[in-house]
Amino acid sequence: MAQSQSSGPLRGLRILELGHFVAAPFATRLLADLGADVIKVEPPGGDPVRGWGEQIDGKSLWWSLHGRNKKSVVLDLKTDEGKRAVLDLAAESDAVIENFRPGQLEKLGLGPDALRAAQPGLVIARISGYGQDGPYRNRPAFGVIAESMGGLRYLTNHEPGANDLPPVRVGVSIGDSIAGLYAAFGVVAALWRRDRAGGSGRGQTVDVALTEAVLSMMEGMLPEYGKLGKIREPSGGGIPTASPSSAYPTSDGWILVAANSEPLFAKLAALIGRPDLPTDPRFTTNRLRCQSRDAIDGIIGAWTRQFDAATASQLLTAADIPNTKVFTAADCAHDPQFRDRGMVREVEDPILGEVLHAGIVPHFPEDPGAIRWTGPAVGAHTAEILASLRRDPTDRAA
Amino acid sequence: MAQSQSSGPLRGLRILELGHFVAAPFATRLLADLGADVIKVEPPGGDPVRGWGEQIDGKSLWWSLHGRNKKSVVLDLKTDEGKRAVLDLAAESDAVIENFRPGQLEKLGLGPDALRAAQPGLVIARISGYGQDGPYRNRPAFGVIAESMGGLRYLTNHEPGANDLPPVRVGVSIGDSIAGLYAAFGVVAALWRRDRAGGSGRGQTVDVALTEAVLSMMEGMLPEYGKLGKIREPSGGGIPTASPSSAYPTSDGWILVAANSEPLFAKLAALIGRPDLPTDPRFTTNRLRCQSRDAIDGIIGAWTRQFDAATASQLLTAADIPNTKVFTAADCAHDPQFRDRGMVREVEDPILGEVLHAGIVPHFPEDPGAIRWTGPAVGAHTAEILASLRRDPTDRAA
Numbered sequence: 180m181a182q183s184q185s186s187g188p189l190r191g192l193r194i195l196e197l198g199h200f201v202a203a204p205f206a207t208r209l210l211a212d213l214g215a216d217v218i219k220v221e222p223p224g225g226d227p228v229r230g231w232g233e234q235i236d237g238k239s240l241w242w243s244l245h246g247r248n249k250k251s252v253v254l255d256l257k258t259d260e261g262k263r264a265v266l267d268l269a270a271e272s273d274a275v276i277e278n279f280r281p282g283q284l285e286k287l288g289l290g291p292d293a294l295r296a297a298q299p300g301l302v303i304a305r306i307s308g309y310g311q312d313g314p315y316r317n318r319p320a321f322g323v324i325a326e327s328m329g330g331l332r333y334l335t336n337h338e339p340g341a342n343d344l345p346p347v348r349v350g351v352s353i354g355d356s357i358a359g360l361y362a363a364f365g366v367v368a369a370l371w372r373r374d375r376a377g378g379s380g381r382g383q384t385v386d387v388a389l390t391e392a393v394l395s396m397m398e399g400m401l402p403e404y405g406k407l408g409k410i411r412e413p414s415g416g417g418i419p420t421a422s423p424s425s426a427y428p429t430s431d432g433w434i435l436v437a438a439n440s441e442p443l444f445a446k447l448a449a450l451i452g453r454p455d456l457p458t459d460p461r462f463t464t465n466r467l468r469c470q471s472r473d474a475i476d477g478i479i480g481a482w483t484r485q486f487d488a489a490t491a492s493q494l495l496t497a498a499d500i501p502n503t504k505v506f507t508a509a510d511c512a513h514d515p516q517f518r519d520r521g522m523v524r525e526v527e528d529p530i531l532g533e534v535l536h537a538g539i540v541p542h543f544p545e546d547p548g549a550i551r552w553t554g555p556a557v558g559a560h561t562a563e564i565l566a567s568l569r570r571d572p573t574d575r576a577a
Numbered sequence: 578m579a580q581s582q583s584s585g586p587l588r589g590l591r592i593l594e595l596g597h598f599v600a601a602p603f604a605t606r607l608l609a610d611l612g613a614d615v616i617k618v619e620p621p622g623g624d625p626v627r628g629w630g631e632q633i634d635g636k637s638l639w640w641s642l643h644g645r646n647k648k649s650v651v652l653d654l655k656t657d658e659g660k661r662a663v664l665d666l667a668a669e670s671d672a673v674i675e676n677f678r679p680g681q682l683e684k685l686g687l688g689p690d691a692l693r694a695a696q697p698g699l700v701i702a703r704i705s706g707y708g709q710d711g712p713y714r715n716r717p718a719f720g721v722i723a724e725s726m727g728g729l730r731y732l733t734n735h736e737p738g739a740n741d742l743p744p745v746r747v748g749v750s751i752g753d754s755i756a757g758l759y760a761a762f763g764v765v766a767a768l769w770r771r772d773r774a775g776g777s778g779r780g781q782t783v784d785v786a787l788t789e790a791v792l793s794m795m796e797g798m799l800p801e802y803g804k805l806g807k808i809r810e811p812s813g814g815g816i817p818t819a820s821p822s823s824a825y826p827t828s829d830g831w832i833l834v835a836a837n838s839e840p841l842f843a844k845l846a847a848l849i850g851r852p853d854l855p856t857d858p859r860f861t862t863n864r865l866r867c868q869s870r871d872a873i874d875g876i877i878g879a880w881t882r883q884f885d886a887a888t889a890s891q892l893l894t895a896a897d898i899p900n901t902k903v904f905t906a907a908d909c910a911h912d913p914q915f916r917d918r919g920m921v922r923e924v925e926d927p928i929l930g931e932v933l934h935a936g937i938v939p940h941f942p943e944d945p946g947a948i949r950w951t952g953p954a955v956g957a958h959t960a961e962i963l964a965s966l967r968r969d970p971t972d973r974a975a
Contacts, residue, residue, distance in 0.1 A: 188766045188767055188769070188770040188781060189766055189769070189770070201796075209762070213766055231797075231818060232796070232797040232801060232818070233797065233801045233804075233805055233807060235804060235805075239797070240797050240800035240801045240804055240805070241796055241797025241800060241801070243800050244796075244797065244799070244800055245796070245797075304939075309914050310914070310918050310940065311942075312917075312918070313913075313914045313917040313918050314913055314914055314917060315913075315914040318899070319899050321822075321835045321899055323816065323822060323833055323835055324833055324835060324899055324900070324901050327824070327833040327901050327902075327903045327904060328901050328904050328908075328909070328912070329904070329909070330904050330905070330906060330908075330909045331747065331748070331749070331751075332824065332831075332833065332903050332904075333748075333831075333903045333904060333905050334747065334748020334749065335733060335745055335746075335747050335748055336745060336748075337742055337745060341742065342740055342742065343826070344735055344739065344740065344813065344814070345813065345814035345823060345824035345825070345826070345831055346814065346824055346831060346903060347733055347734060347735060347745060347811065347813050347814055348733075348812065348813070348814060348815065348816065349729065349732065349733050349747060350729070350731075350732020350733055350734075350809070350811055350812065351729070351732065351794055351795055351796050351798075352796070353751075353794060356794045356796075357755065357758070360755070360758050360759065360762065361758065361938055361939045362939065363762055364607070364758065364761055364762040364765060364939065365939035365941070367762060367765045367766050367769055368586045368587055368611055368765050369586055369941070370769050371586070371587070371765055371768050371769045371772060372586040372587070374769060374772070374773040374774065375772040375773065376772065376774070383586065383941055383943050383944060384941070384942055384943060385939050385940070385941060386939065386940040386941070386942055387938070387939045387940070388918070388920075388938075388940070390914070390915070390920075391915070391918065391920045391936065391938050391940070392938055392939075394909060394915065394920060394921075394935050394938075395935050395936075395938040396749055396751060396754045397749055397906075397909070397935065398599075398630070398639055398642075398643070398749050398750070398754075399629075399630040399631065399637070399638050399639025399642065399643075400749075400906045400909070401642070401906065401909065401910060401921060401933040401934060401935055402638035402639060402641050402642055402929075402932050402933055402934065403630060403631045403638045403639070403906070404906035404907060404909075404910050404933065405910060405923075405931075405932060405933025406631075406633060406638055406929060406932060406933070407631055407633075407638070409631060409906070410905045410906045410907055411748070411905075411906050413745065413748055414746065414748065415742065415743065415745050415746070416742070416743035416744065416745055416746060417746065418721065418746065420629065420630070424719075424721060425743060426725070426730065426743035426744055427743070428741070428743070433730075433731075433743055433744060435721055435722055435725040435730065437719045437721055437722060501716070501717050501719055501722055502722070503722050503725050503726050504725070505725045505730050505731045505744060506725060506726050506727070506728050506730075506731060507728070507731050507808045507809075508728060508795075508798045508799065508801070508802035508807070508808045508809050509802060509808055510726075510728075511726070511727070511728045511792060511795070511798070511799065511802075512799060512802050512803060514726070515711075515712055515713075516707050516708070516711045516712055516713040516788070517788070517789070517792065519710075519711040519712060520708050520710070520711050520786070520789065522786075522788075522789045522792060523792075523799060525803075531800075531804065533803075534800050534803060534804060535799040535800055535802065535803025535804070536799060536800065537792050537793050537795065537799055538789065538793075540759055540785070540786075540789050540790055540792075540793040541702075541759045541760065541762065541763035541783050541784065541785045541790075542708065542783070542784040542785070542786070542789070543763070543767070543781055543782070543783060543784070544709075544782055544784055545781050545782060546781060
C-alpha cells in the first residue's frame with residue numbers, strides 16, 4: 180500500500196469509494212477524517228449529490244464538507260478502461276465501499292469475485308436499502324423510505340390525535356448517515372480481524388441495509404411489541420416516561436428544559452414562582468407528572484413565553500436546571516463549546532474561500548486527524564491517480 | 578486475553594463497560610454482537626436503565642436486548658475491593674468504554690493513568706454530553722439536550738408557522754445511540770492501529786460527545802450558514818428539495834410516497850387518475866413542485882385517503898412507485914424482509930421466554946456473530962468473573 184502523509188489512527192489505509200449520494204460518501208468521509216486515504220470514483224458528470232443544497236457559482240457548500248479529504252477520479256464504469264482502472268485501484272486498496280443497487284456491480288463485472296481476484300485481502304462494504312438478499316433486495320432505496328420502514332418516522336410525531344399533520348422527517352438524511360456510520364464501523368472491524376497478529380489476511384464482506392441500520396436504534400420497541408403487543412407511540416416534544424422534559428416556547432424560539440427528577444423539579448418550581456407545584460397532588464412524582472403532562476407543560480410554557488430564549492436559558496442555567504435553546508444553524512456556528520473543541524471550524528476551500536465545517540468525530544486527543552482539503556472538483560485527481568497506475572508495478576511497490 | 582467462544586469478526590476482543598443508561602451500553606452491545614466479550618460493571622443496585630420501559634415481573638423487555646451478549650458484574654467502585662477488581666479486569670481487557678461525567682472516573686482513582694498502569698495497551702472510550710474538555714465539560718448531559726444543541730431538534734418540526742406545537746423528539750434516544758455507534762467505531766479504529774503488523778501496541782483515548790455526534794450528521798447546515806447566512810429550516814413530512822416526497826394519510830395510518838423524479842411523477846399521476854399533472858404549469862419540474870408543495874401534496878393525499886395503507890401500498894408498488902406504510906412496531910415485527918434477514922428474530926430469554934429482538938448490524942455474511950444470550954440479571958456473572966481474577970495469574974495466562 181502507498182505510504183500515507185496523513186495523520187489520525189487510520190493513516191496508512193487506502194479506501195476506494197464506488198459511491199454516490201449520501202450513505203457511502205458519508206462512510207468514506209468518516210474514514211478519511213481519521214486519516215485513511217480515500218479515492219472516490221465518479222461518473223463523467225460527477226456524483227449527483229454535488230448538485231444538492233445551496234451553491235455558489237455552481238459549487239456546492241455541502242460538497243465542500245461531504246467530499247473533504249477525498250481524491251476524485253472520473254471513470255466510466257461501462258468502458259473496459261474504466262473497469263480496468265477500478266480493478267487496478269482495488270489491487271492497491273484495503274477496502275471498497277459501494278452503494279449501488281444490489282447486483283449492479285456484478286453486472287458491470289466489478290462484483291466481489293472480480294475485486295478479490297485483484298486483491299484477496301479486500302474488505303467490501305455494500306450499502307443498500309434492504310440488504311444484499313431477501314425478497315425486497317431489488318426495490319429502489321430512498322432514505323425516507325428506510326426511516327419509515329425502520330420504525331423511526333412513525334415515532335417522529337405529536338401524540339396521536341394532537342393534529343392531522345404528517346409525522347415529520349428528521350430534517351437530514353439520518354437513515355443514510357446512520358447506515359454510513361455502521362459501514363465505517365464494519366469496515367474497520369473487518370480490517371482489525373484481517374490485520375491483527377495471526378490474522379488471516381482475508382477480507383470480508385460487510386452488508387449494511389439502511390432499513391436495518393434504523394431498526395437497530397429502536398431500543399425496546401420490538402421486545403415490548405412481541406411480548407405485550409404494545410405499539411410504541413409518538414410523544415411529541417416530550418419523553419413518555421419523563422416529565423417535565425420538552426421544548427417550550429419563548430419569544431424567539433424553543434427552549435429545551437429537562438427537569439424530570441424530584442430535585443430538578445423543585446428547583447424549576449421555585450424559579451418560576453410556583454413552589455406549590457411539587458406538593459400539588461397532580462405533580463408529586465414523575466409518574467404522576469407524566470399523566471398530567473399537558474397541565475405541567477402548560478405552566479412551564481406560560482413562564483418561558485415571557486422571555487427570549489437567551490434570557491430563559493440564563494435563568495434556568497443559574498438555577499442549575501438542564502436546558503438549552505433549541506439550536507439553529509446560527510446557534511451551532513457560534514457556540515463556544517463547539518468552537519473550543521474544533522467541532523465548528525473555518526476551513527480554506529480553494530474556490531469558496533473560508534467555509535464552516537463540522538469537526539472530526541470521534542475525537543482522538545492524541546492523534547486527531549485533520550481536514551486536509553475540502554471536497555475537490557470532479558476528477559481533480561484523475562490524472563495523478565491514473566499516472567500512478569500506469570507506472571510499472573515494480574516501481575509502484577517501491 | 579482469555580480465549581473466546583464466540584463468533585463474529587470481533588471475537589477474541591475483551592471490552593470492559595463502565596457505563597449506564599444508553600450511550601456506552603449501546604456501544605458495547607454493538608461490539609458484543611460482532612463477537613467481543615463484554616463485561617459490564619454495575620453498581621449494587623444495577624444500571625438504572627433496567628427500570629426503563631415496559632416490565633414483566635420486574636424484568637425489563639428493553640434490557641433483554643440492550644444487555645444481550647454481556648456479562649454483568651456488580652462492583653462498588655467506592656470501595657477498595659471494587660476499584661481493585663476494576664483494575665484487574667482492565668489488565669485483561671482490550672478496551673474500556675465509560676460514560677460517567679468527565680472527571681468522575683479520575684475522582685474514583687480509575688482514570689486513564691490508573692487503567693493504563695494496569696494495561697498499557699488499553700483503548701479508553703469516554704462518552705459524555707459535551708466532551709472531556711471545553712467550557713461546558715462539567716454540565717449535566719441529557720440526550721434530548723444534545724439533540725437540541727446539535728441542531729437536530731430544530732429541524733424535526735413542521736414548516737415555520739404550520740402550527741404552534743413544539744418540535745418533536747425522534748421518539749428514541751437517537752443522540753445517545755449515534756454517540757454509542759461513534760464510540761464503537763472509534764474503539765475498533767484504535768484497536769486496528771494498535772494491533773496491526775508494526776503497530777505500537779499502545780492504546781489511545783477516544784473522546785465522544787453526544788452534541789458533536791449529532792452535529793456531525795447535519796450535512797450542509799454549517800457551510801450554508803457560514804457562507805450565505807442561511808439557516809436551515811424544518812420542512813415537516815417532506816424534503817425541501819424534492820417533491821412529491823412525504824407521508825400521506827390513509828384510512829389506517831400514514832404512507833410514505835417518494836415520486837420526485839419525472840418518470841416516477843408521471844407514473845404516480847397516471848395511477849391517481851390525473852395524467853394532466855405532469856403538464857400542469859405548477860408541476861412540470863421538481864423545482865416547481867417544491868414551490869407548489871401544498872397543492873401537489875393535497876392532491877396526492879386526497880387519493881391516498883380513500884384506501885387503507887395496505888391497499889394504497891399495493892397499488893403504488895404495482896405501479897413501480899417507491900412507497901411504504903409508515904411502519905409501527907407491529908409492521909416491523911411482521912415484515913418479511915426483516916424476518917428473512919434475521920433482523921427481527923425470536924430469542925430465548927431464561928426469564929421472559931421467547932422475546933423479539935432486532936438483529937445484528939452490520940451484517941457479516943461470512944461470520945455474522947450471534948445473539949449468545951439475552952440481558953442477564955444484575956450481577957449474574959459476579960462470582961464467575963471474580964473467581965477468575967482470584968486465580969493465580971500464571972493459571973490465567975494458561
